[in-house]
Amino acid sequence: MLCREQVAQLRDALDEIRELGAELVVVGNGRPEQARQFKEERQLDFPVLVDPELIAYRAAELRRGASTFGLGSLRGGLRALRKGHLQGRTQGDPWQQGGVFVVTPAERVAFSYVSEEAGDHPETSAVLEALRRLPSA
Amino acid sequence: MSVASALAPIEVLDPEGRAVRLGSLWKDRPVVLTFIRHFG
Numbered sequence: 001m002l003c004r005e006q007v008a009q010l011r012d013a014l015d016e017i018r019e020l021g022a023e024l025v026v027v028g029n030g031r032p033e034q035a036r037q038f039k040e041e042r043q044l045d046f047p048v049l050v051d052p053e054l055i056a057y058r059a060a061e062l063r064r065g066a067s068t069f070g071l072g073s074l075r076g077g078l079r080a081l082r083k084g085h086l087q088g089r090t091q092g093d094p095w096q097q098g099g100v101f102v103v104t105p106a107e108r109v110a111f112s113y114v115s116e117e118a119g120d121h122p123e124t125s126a127v128l129e130a131l132r133r134l135p136s137a
Numbered sequence: 138m139s140v141a142s143a144l145a146p147i148e149v150l151d152p153e154g155r156a157v158r159l160g161s162l163w164k165d166r167p168v169v170l171t172f173i174r175h176f177g
Binding site for chain 1: 139140141142143144145147149150151152153154157159160162163164165166167168169170171172173174175176
């Protein structure tokens, strides 16, 4: 339920992200056919890519560990449930955590957030604020 | 080296299985690069 909620939040912010001159890109932990299904089911019109060997996850120094089911995760799960995001069957490596980066053409990281556990996502408003602060925006 | 420079040369796959260099995504505009835990 947690990733669905995160993607739903980001999709809601997509217009604003694009108005700020940026694009949303999702990288998942899985296989291309899972990305295709994910995109089609949710009718996502931004790039959805996969990193089956987790090479980019490692380069981004994202966490991989047993904190998946911590208290914060439980709270996030309840919040997601209240909002009606039911979890589908988990696919890919269940221990891999996520993160969000705003990367500029100059390869500057204007925002970064490394998730500690499932359901630990940055506020969408913080991502948008980072985009607004970019010199070109 | 920044995380962005480390990520730039890495290739990921699009839904059709074609390789996409991460750096190509932010060549022309900023990108909100979101790594999700899993699909599902």
